[in-house]
Amino acid sequence: MSGTRTLVIALAAGSLWSFAAPAQETTTYTLEKTDDGYVRMNNKTGEMSICQEKAGQLICKLAAEERTAYEEDIADLKTRVTKLEETVAGMGKIPPVVRDALPSDEEFEKGLSYMEKFMRRFMGIAKEFDNDNSGTKPEQPTPQKT
Template sequence: MKPVRSGASEFATAFFLTGLIVVATLPVPQASAQQPDKVPPKDGGPMSENYVLERRGDTFVRIDKATGQMTVCTVRTGQLTCRVSVEERQYFLDEIARTEERIKSLEERVATLEAEKVVRNQSTDSPKPEAGLPDSADQHSDGANPQEDAAKPRTAEEEKLERDFDRAMDYMSRAMRRFFDVVKEFKNDTAGEKS
């Protein structure tokens, strides 16, 4: 007696066989014979876009795709730690110098704008003191009245300037923290190598 097949089981068999044929015709990835030591990043993060890691024994070499610069890295406590090269350290120092110069320029600009504001306020808002009478006790020697300045609403330009200044200070603070972390790590690495 011949078994009776239903239409659903025939469809499932055909679907299964089609899947096997498709899988069998897919290209097989090359074995790691061509590049045995390349280590692709697992998360597809910035390392995959800018750097290539190559294993060399117990260490890794991080190669910058854009510049070709190489950095030696090791795995410590489950994390990849890369030593800062002389070029990278110089880059950080140059970046800090550029940031400090920019902050200095912004501080000078703020001082100039504040001085212009004081002059503008003196010429339009405050009446001239009568000859022989001393200035009021709550005014500064430059003629600005801090109580009046605090009460006046700030212009959009002043608020933007303050936001820009705060942003620059935050950037500088982060850059300095990163730099000092790199210096501390470098000192720890060199101290570990000496012992």
């Protein structure tokens, strides 16, 4: 119980200290000593960790709810990576919606035949028009260059 009370006091003190801290604070973490070890607070995010001194080193662990959020983020990222990998793997294949919308070879040849007939007729009309106008066109004198 005293550890919890100390943690609550440390959190409250850390919160009060953060309001009094200057805006140009350069340190990322603040350590507060407790009966059982330390509480480390990230001054930028407000995230807190419980730390203990073992073999001359400070070992910090995320709080339980932060650990759960961290693991949920990792699971979400793994799901997204799997979906992206599946999308990339499927990019070499034509999706059924697109594949079914393409014309068959017979339909394609029929459409190409229509286009060919159109172009031949159009070019024939253009040649006739050119031939009709070539005889009636008055000759223009060439401009003089000086």
